[in-house]
Structure formats: structure tokens, C-alpha cells
Amino acid sequence: MRLIGVGVGPGDPELVTLKAVRVLATAGRVFVPVLDAADVGRAETTVRAHASHERIERLVFALNERSDTARRERHWDAAGERVAEWLRATGGTAAFATIGDPNVYSTFAYLAQTVRDLVPEVEVETIPGITAMQAMAAASGTPLVEGTEPLTLLPLTRGVEPLRDALAGDGTVVVYKGGRRLPEIAEIAKEAGRDAVYGEHLGLADERVRPLSDVDGVGPYLATVLLPARRHSRGGKL
Incomplete structure (x- = not known):
């Protein structure tokens, strides 16, 4: 099983690498970060140009939270649990789409750490994106x-x-x-x-x-x- 952090660039679907497009098109599930489960975030807007919509799933994060550490970590825990649940159930490949690059100020780092703790056998990879x-x-x-x-x-x-x-x-x-x-x-x-x-x-x-x-x-x-x-x-x- 694999978890791949995919950088989808700043928002233009044409600024997504060929490797990222391939992973988004073939991953069993593409998770995207949002502030509210009812909203289409910037990452999802980009992903929708390259992945079938039924494979996209939103994960709610307190993306702008700076002072309430407990609230921020509750969202990390919930998102990590959901991704770990999907990986255990399917043994497949999940992608997490993040604007910019997954290794530059990205929520993916926190998600990956949480999922590794829950599913030690998971392989974690990243695909760089335009910042x-x-x-x-x-x-x-x-x-x-x-x-x-x-x-x-x-x-x-x-x-x-x-x-x-x-x-x-x-x-x-x-x-x-x-x-x-x-x-x-x-x-x-x-x-x-x-x-x-x-x-x-x-x-x-x-x-x-x-x-x-x-x-x-x-x-x-x-x-x-x-x-x-x-x-x-x-x-x-x-």
C-alpha cells in the first residue's frame, strides 16, 4: 500500500507535472484538503481536471489555525485515521493532492506522519509541484x-x-x-x-x-x- 503526496501547483491545471497527472488518474482514492466539507478547495479544483470525481474525497483540516493546537491536531488525527482506514481496507494506492509542493509548507507532512504511525507498513512518496x-x-x-x-x-x-x-x-x-x-x-x-x-x-x-x-x-x-x-x-x- 502506498500514500503519495502530489503537488498540483498554484492552481492552473496545466501547471501539473505529467507524473502527477498519471498518479491522479490511477490512484484508487485522491484525498484533498478543505476547510469545510461542503467546499471545493483549490487543490480539488485542480485535481478535477485530471481525476474522475467519484474517486475524490475531502479531508477537513484547520488549515489557517495558529493558536488552537488541540483543534488543529484533532483534524490531523481524523484525517490520518480516514486515510489509514482506506489503506487497510484496500491495500491500494492513495494520493493526497496539495497546492504547490508537498514538501514546502504543506499539510501533507502532518498527514504522512500520522498515517505512518497508524500503518507502519505504508510506503510514502512525494511528487514535487510548482510553488x-x-x-x-x-x-x-x-x-x-x-x-x-x-x-x-x-x-x-x-x-x-x-x-x-x-x-x-x-x-x-x-x-x-x-x-x-x-x-x-x-x-x-x-x-x-x-x-x-x-x-x-x-x-x-x-x-x-x-x-x-x-x-x-x-x-x-x-x-x-x-x-x-x-x-x-x-x-x-x-
Whole structure:
């Protein structure tokens, strides 16, 4: 029996790898994370382009929960129990579809750990997916890194001070989960003398990509901000 974490990219069904498409099309069950069992989440929307709908099953997670640890872990336990139940009953292959990449800030890591504890014999694999920062770079025409530049990826779920520290260097910085802190991010970028590009709903029909300075107020939880390294000449960072 196998559990495969499948990265389905930022939301565009065409940004799913051929290997991911094959697994989604052949797995006995495709589990998808949602906030509410009645909702079609972004991962499921992408999966529906590549898998028969009767094989898709929603697992409810407290995806945005930060303070109530018990509530978050109850959802992990329930989801893991359901996947383990299916694996024990069928001995087959289950896929878990996650936006972006299953090894980058993904719920799959917690699910896989829970299922391993319940079904030690399960084989766990992952299939990489295109991340939001890659989609953001493509949509905005901004190279992520050149030459010797470092790349820093920050989730701003616990405050903006890590961003201030990261911008003290000269590499590119990408901010995830900072939609509620856009005014603070904009102010820090201005203080650091950095350009900043904002993106939301990447890969979807209502995608928005624009300079952060043109954005008023706050954005959705999964908003992305790209702050490229300072570059003054072609090949200057080699």
C-alpha cells in the first residue's frame, strides 16, 4: 500500500507535472484538503481536471489555525485515521493532492506522519509541484535568483520582524501567508529600498499580480509577495 503526496501547483491545471497527472488518474482514492466539507478547495479544483470525481474525497483540516493546537491536531488525527482506514481496507494506492509542493509548507507532512504511525507498513512518496513563488516569478517576469544570490522564503504567520532581518541582506525574499500584513510589508520594503511585487490567486482566472505599492488594504491568506534582490548590471552577481 502506498500514500503519495502530489503537488498540483498554484492552481492552473496545466501547471501539473505529467507524473502527477498519471498518479491522479490511477490512484484508487485522491484525498484533498478543505476547510469545510461542503467546499471545493483549490487543490480539488485542480485535481478535477485530471481525476474522475467519484474517486475524490475531502479531508477537513484547520488549515489557517495558529493558536488552537488541540483543534488543529484533532483534524490531523481524523484525517490520518480516514486515510489509514482506506489503506487497510484496500491495500491500494492513495494520493493526497496539495497546492504547490508537498514538501514546502504543506499539510501533507502532518498527514504522512500520522498515517505512518497508524500503518507502519505504508510506503510514502512525494511528487514535487510548482510553488507559488515560481508561479509568481513567471507571472511578474522577475527572476527569483541569479548568480550567487541567496533565496529566502518566509511565512509571516507570527509577525513581520523576520522580514526586516531578511531584507538586511542582498538576496531575494519571498513572503508567504502575509495577506493580512500587506501595509506592514510595504512599509518595511520601502524602508529597505526594495521593490515588491504582490500576487494573489496565482494560476486562477482571477489572478492579480501588481506592484505592492499599488495594493490598498489587506489580501487573502495565501497572498505572495516577491522582493527581488538588487541588481545593477547583467551578470553582476556571478
